[in-house]
Amino acid sequence: MSRALPSNGHTLWYAMLTAIAFAAAFSVPARSEDVLSPAAQRGSVFVRTNCSHCHSIDKVSESPLKVAPPFRTLHLRYPVESLQESLAEGIITGHPSMPEFKLDPGQIADVIAYLKSLER
Numbered sequence: 001m002s003r004a005l006p007s008n009g010h011t012l013w014y015a016m017l018t019a020i021a022f023a024a025a026f027s028v029p030a031r032s033e034d035v036l037s038p039a040a041q042r043g044s045v046f047v048r049t050n051c052s053h054c055h056s057i058d059k060v061s062e063s064p065l066k067v068a069p070p071f072r073t074l075h076l077r078y079p080v081e082s083l084q085e086s087l088a089e090g091i092i093t094g095h096p097s098m099p100e101f102k103l104d105p106g107q108i109a110d111v112i113a114y115l116k117s118l119e120r
């Protein structure tokens with residue numbers, strides 16, 4: 001292995017430092033599943049405020065309202081991107097207790113980013 005590297009000691013040292021710096025810069029925090037993109041973080045706040053009293057918005061809990069599907073299960077039924085249109089036009093479900101929501105495009109992108117983070 002070391003034979004493949006240039007014999008110059010400085011170069012080898014530099015290569016090692018670069019490798020260490022690279023590993024440090026890109027190292028994944030221990031609980032990577034908790035690290036959300038900024039969009040997903042905003043989406044998380046939005047759904048916690050607007051949806052979480054009926055829907056489960058995390059990876060483990062039951063929905064407070066039993067008939068409301070936990071958000072982590074939505075992608076099993078359809079790609080969450082397909083909600084984009086319904087969120088813009090006002091999502092209407094077969095269930096009267098689900099209020100109609102109309103989100104602006106920024107909020108939609110954030111919510112979908114958050115929903116995608118639940119798929120992992």
Ligand code: HEC
Pocket residue numbers: 047050051052053054055065067068069074077083091093094095097098099101111
């Ligand atoms: C007052 C309770 C309540 C709130 C608040 C609520 N929902 Fe729902 N939601 C429901 C219920 C009940 C259903 C199940 C409807 C059905 O099966 O017909 C549902 C279903 C859904 C579905 C699945 C629709 C489908 O046909 O697959 C989505 C997506 C959804 N809700 C998104 C949201 C979002 C996003 C928010 C917050 C902006 C939200 N809901 C807030 C009660 C709620």
